[in-house]
Amino acid sequence: MILFKSILNEKTASLLLYGEISDEGGDGKIASRDIVNELMYMDGSYENLNIRINSIGGDVYPGIAIFNAIRQCRSNVTIYIDGIAASIAGVIALCGKRVEMSRYSRMMLHNVSGGCYGNKKDLQDMISTIESLEDTIVEIIAGRCGRDKEEVKNAYFDGTDHWLKADEALALGLIDAIYDVEAVPEESTTDDIYRIFTNRLVLEQQPQNSDKMKLEDFKKIPRFANCTDGSSSDVHTW
Template identity: 35%
Template sequence: MPGAKKRFTACKDAAHATVEKFYEFKNATETSVDLYFYGDIVSDWWGAWQEEDQYPEAIKNFLTEANGKDLNIYINSGGGSVFAGIAIYNMLKRYAGKKTVYVDALAGSIASVIAFADSDMPTIPSNAYLMIHKPWAGCEGNATDMRKMADTLDAVESGIWSIYAEHLNEGVDIETIKELMEQETWLNGTQAAQYFRVKVGEENTIAAAVQDYTKLYCHNAPKDILKPGETAGQQDKADQEKRSQIVALTMSHMGQ
């Protein structure tokens, strides 16, 4: 399921118009079903600009329909809303079925947290990436608002540390991970295995999903996943308006 499809039900009373969600399970068997994170992680269906975008309510409904079947989870996402991502992580962790995670090309930012919902160890190919960094947010207001946002970011980051800490290799200290997050670090599968309990998979040819969210806060993306002529952190004029709209829509919540 790359994403929940939406069907709008109109009525004379606009206040009671509804959006019905239905799903197309991919490769479903009697015992398992595939779940895809191939877009941004957003707070709700209003923010799902692409069919591939995922949000907590869609995942909740998906898991209800999956009804305990084992999940094959495929990730190629640069992240998105930190609160939405943590909610999805917690839902997947509670889900009764076995979860097997495959990072097809990129598990960046909050998508890197979702990758650790695996029942055992996520599989990351040697040419795919796990990207970790400090939480990022847009904020507007006075000095008090700015200081409050900084405190909130620190609290959110400590929650992410606690998740990463559960998946560290023996002998790796969380302080090391904090330093990597400070620098915005892109780890290929082989490098990720030096710090986290992950399986290194064989190389694949899937292009990493460097989406609009990612480009807002990404500074150190490897050149091989960027468009020709594009540099990390660069915003070309054609995409500027859309990204500005995304910031406006997400000012009230975190973008990790």
């Protein structure tokens, strides 16, 4: 789990969502309660909040909780997709007042996954739950890009993983801008991109971009110490 916060100046703070999203955290996961708690504090203290994402996704309900907490922030929230914003992390990315994406990063959208054990009614209930969650996510995506819900559902909820480059996400209206960072190899897979950006942060290296975020600022970033092991819900999007 890589979850950091940084105070860039008296008006601006930064929060990083680097890792898998879950309810409790631990085992390399980001706990939604830690994110929401931190947002509640930072929103009352800073005019601008920068949220940076490199996440393969995770559990739907914790992801929606994070989405709603960010959406309700009074601060000017800018979301940066540094590496991967996949599955529910890709949905979270859409709630920024402004969303920027590295030209080397990827966004991924797909169907909700889930499972249960029981009789046919239990299975039918699970299907209804998944369909309801998908409808909610479709509504979020459609609202962001100004498209019809049915069009979004047919395009991205067909049982296939849809990996979008920055220019594709920009053309669709999912993001507002593309920023440049240090190049990654052209042959990099999506897994390679996720590891590259995670490793850069571990090595205390974060690229500069248009919001004047400097390497020296990230060298001061403290690691959260209050994340604990825990279990996650049964419904997720990866």
